[in-house]
Amino acid sequence: MNQHSHYDVVIIGAGMSGLAAGIRLAHFGKRVCIFERHNAVGGLNGFYSFDGRKYDVGLHALTNYVRPGIKGTPLGKLLRQLRIERDAFALCEQKRSRICFGPRGELSLRFTNDFAVLESDVADRFPSEIDGFRRLVARVKEFDDVSLNATPVSARVVVGGFLNDPVLVDMIFCPLMYYGSSSPGDMEFGQFVIMFKALFLEGFARPREGVRVILRVLLEKYREAGGERRMKCGVRRITTDGGRARGVELDTGEVITADHVISSAGSAETDRLLAPAPIERDAAPTTGERLSFAETITILDRDPADLGWGEDTIVFFNEGFRFHYERPAERIDRRSGVICFPNNFDYGPGVRLPEGILRVTCLADYRRWVSLSPDAYRGAKAEDYQAMQTSALRFLPPPLEPLSRVTRATDMFTPRTVEKYTGHLEGAIYGAPTKVRNGRTKIENVYLCGTDQGFLGIIGAMLSGISMANFHVLSKGG
Amino acid sequence: MTKDEVKQVVLDIIADIAPDEDLSNLKPDVRLRDQMQLDSMDFLDIVMELRKRHGIEVPEADYIQLATLDSCGEYLTPKFNALTSKG
Numbered sequence: 001m002n003q004h005s006h007y008d009v010v011i012i013g014a015g016m017s018g019l020a021a022g023i024r025l026a027h028f029g030k031r032v033c034i035f036e037r038h039n040a041v042g043g044l045n046g047f048y049s050f051d052g053r054k055y056d057v058g059l060h061a062l063t064n065y066v067r068p069g070i071k072g073t074p075l076g077k078l079l080r081q082l083r084i085e086r087d088a089f090a091l092c093e094q095k096r097s098r099i100c101f102g103p104r105g106e107l108s109l110r111f112t113n114d115f116a117v118l119e120s121d122v123a124d125r126f127p128s129e130i131d132g133f134r135r136l137v138a139r140v141k142e143f144d145d146v147s148l149n150a151t152p153v154s155a156r157v158v159v160g161g162f163l164n165d166p167v168l169v170d171m172i173f174c175p176l177m178y179y180g181s182s183s184p185g186d187m188e189f190g191q192f193v194i195m196f197k198a199l200f201l202e203g204f205a206r207p208r209e210g211v212r213v214i215l216r217v218l219l220e221k222y223r224e225a226g227g228e229r230r231m232k233c234g235v236r237r238i239t240t241d242g243g244r245a246r247g248v249e250l251d252t253g254e255v256i257t258a259d260h261v262i263s264s265a266g267s268a269e270t271d272r273l274l275a276p277a278p279i280e281r282d283a284a285p286t287t288g289e290r291l292s293f294a295e296t297i298t299i300l301d302r303d304p305a306d307l308g309w310g311e312d313t314i315v316f317f318n319e320g321f322r323f324h325y326e327r328p329a330e331r332i333d334r335r336s337g338v339i340c341f342p343n344n345f346d347y348g349p350g351v352r353l354p355e356g357i358l359r360v361t362c363l364a365d366y367r368r369w370v371s372l373s374p375d376a377y378r379g380a381k382a383e384d385y386q387a388m389q390t391s392a393l394r395f396l397p398p399p400l401e402p403l404s405r406v407t408r409a410t411d412m413f414t415p416r417t418v419e420k421y422t423g424h425l426e427g428a429i430y431g432a433p434t435k436v437r438n439g440r441t442k443i444e445n446v447y448l449c450g451t452d453q454g455f456l457g458i459i460g461a462m463l464s465g466i467s468m469a470n471f472h473v474l475s476k477g478g
Numbered sequence: 479m480t481k482d483e484v485k486q487v488v489l490d491i492i493a494d495i496a497p498d499e500d501l502s503n504l505k506p507d508v509r510l511r512d513q514m515q516l517d518s519m520d521f522l523d524i525v526m527e528l529r530k531r532h533g534i535e536v537p538e539a540d541y542i543q544l545a546t547l548d549s550c551g552e553y554l555t556p557k558f559n560a561l562t563s564k565g
Contacts, residue, residue, distance in 0.1 A: 028526050028529075028530055029530060068498070071498065071499075071515035072517070076498065076515075077517070077519060080495055080497075080498075080519075080523075081519060081523070083494070083495075085497070086498075466519075470519065470522060474522070474526060475522055475538075
C-alpha cells in the first residue's frame with residue numbers, strides 16, 4: 001500500500017470511534033489514515049484468538065437495537081451516516097434479560113426488547129411507583145440527549161423527583177451504570193437518558209459471530225471509501241507548533257504531518273501525547289478514579305439452557321438491595337456483576353452457537369491488579385476467576401451437571417489486560433469520569449472521539465467518531 | 479439543467495442517505511423534515527453529497543433554502559447551470 005507522510009486527518013486508534021470517524025472523512029474525500037498500536041482493530045470492543053477460539057472483548061450485546069422501520073434512533077442514524085445497510089450487521093435479538101437484587105436475586109425485574117415487559121414488572125413489584133416510573137419514561141423520551149453543550153445535571157437528583165423507592169431506583173441504575181457509566185455512584189442525567197433508551201426503550205442484539213462482524217463491515221466500508229490504516233504503528237507524540245498540531249510522530253520515529261488530528265486515546269492520554277517529549281506509559285500517575293472491570297469467560301460443552309439455566313441473555317445481579325457502583329475495596333467487587341450468555345440470542349430456528357459461553361463481569365480495582373508480580377498476578381486471576389464464578393452462580397438455578405465436568409476452557413481479563421492492549425489508562429472501559437462532549441482539546445486542531453468524548457457503548461462509540469468528524473472537520477468545509 | 483432534474487438529483491442523494499425512507503409520495507412544497515425523519519446530520523449530508531458529487535457549494539447560511547424540494551430546485555438550479563456554463 002502507498003504510504004504518505006501528509007494527511008488531511010490523522011486518527012489515533014482503530015476502535016469503533018476511530019473507524020467510524022475515518023469512514024465519514026474518507027467518504028467525503030479527505031485523505032485520512034488511522035494509526036493503531038495494536039495488531040488488531042476494535043480497541044475496547046475487539047476480539048482475540050486463543051487456543052483456536054475467538055473471544056469477544058467488551059461486547060456482551062449491542063445496545064440500541066430497534067426493529068427495521070423504527071426511525072430517528074441512534075442505530076438508524078449511524079447506519080445512515082456510515083452508508084451501511086442494516087442487514088450487514090446481521091443482528092439477532094436477545095431472548096430476555098433481568099435485573100435481580102437480593103442474596104439469591106429474589107427481587108427481579110425482567111426486560112426484553114419489548115418495553116412493556118419491564119413496565120409490567122415494575123407495576124407488579126413496585127405498584128406504588130408505577131405512575132412515577134411512567135412519568136420518568138416520558139421525561140426520558142422528550143430529553144435532548146445528543147446536545148454537545150448540555151449542562152451536567154445529577155441523574156440521581158432528577159430520578160429522585162419521579163421515584164421514591166430507593167431499591168427501584170438502584171435496580172434501574174444498575175444496568176445503566178454497568179453498560180455505560182464512567183463515574184461512581186451517580187451519572188450525568190444526559191448519560192442516564194442515553195443509556196435508558198439504549199437498554200430499555202430500545203434493546204439488545206448481537207451478530208451470531210460476535211463483534212467481529214461489525215468490525216469487518218466497518219473495515220470494508222473504510223477501505224472502499226479510500227481510507228488508509230497502519231497497524232502496529234503507534235503514535236508516540238502529537239507534534240505542535242505555535243498552538244497548532246503539525247502532525248504526529250510514530251513509535252518508529254517516523255514523522256507524519258496532518259491538518260487535523262482526531263484522537264480516540266482518551267483525554268489524559270491525548271494530553272500526554274501533546275507533551276514536548278514522549279512520556280513512558282509507566283510514568284502515568286495512577287489516580288484510581290477510573291472504573292475498570294474484570295471478566296471471566298467459561299466455554300461449556302453444551303448450551304447454557306441444557307444446564308438448566310434457562311434462556312436469560314443478560315443478568316445484572318446484586319446481592320443486596322442497595323447497589324454500589326464504585327471502585328471496589330478489593331481486587332474485584334463480588335457483590336454485584338453481569339452475567340452474559342451469548343447463546344441466548346435468537347439466531348433463528350435450529351441455529352446455535354457451537355459451544356456454550358458463560359461470561360461474568362465485575363467491577364475491579366486497577367491499582368490492586370497493576371502492582372502484582374507475574375506470579376502473584378497469575379494466582380490472583382485463578383482465585384478471582386473462582387470468586388466471580390461463585391458469586392454469579394448464586395443468581396442462576398443450580399446447574400444440572402457440576403461446572404467442572406462441562407467446562408472446556410476458561411479465560412479471564414483484568415484491568416491490566418485492558419490497559420495493555422488498548423492504552424487506556426488504568427484499564428478504563430468507559431474513560432475518565434469527566435467527559436468532553438464537544439471533543440475540544442487545548443490544541444485547536446486536535447479533537448477527541450471515543451470514551452472521553454462521552455458517547456458510550458458500541459453504538460455510542462461509532463456515533464462519537466461520526467459526530468466529531470462532522471463537527472470539527474466536515475461541517476467546516478475544511 | 480431544469481428544476482425538475484435538479485430536484486431528481488436531490489432525491490437521488492436522499493435515497494442514498496436515507497434508504498429506509500419512502501420517497502414516492504413526497505410533496506414538493508412541504509418541508510422535507512416534516513415528511514421524513516431527517517435530522518441536522520442528514521441535512522449536512524445532503525450538502526456534502528452535493529459538493530462531492532456535483533461540486534456545488536452551499537454555505538451554512540443558505541441551508542434553509544433546502545427545506546423543500548421546490549426550494550431546492552429554485553436555489554440549486556442556477557448553481558448547477560453556472561457550473562455547466564463554466565464548462
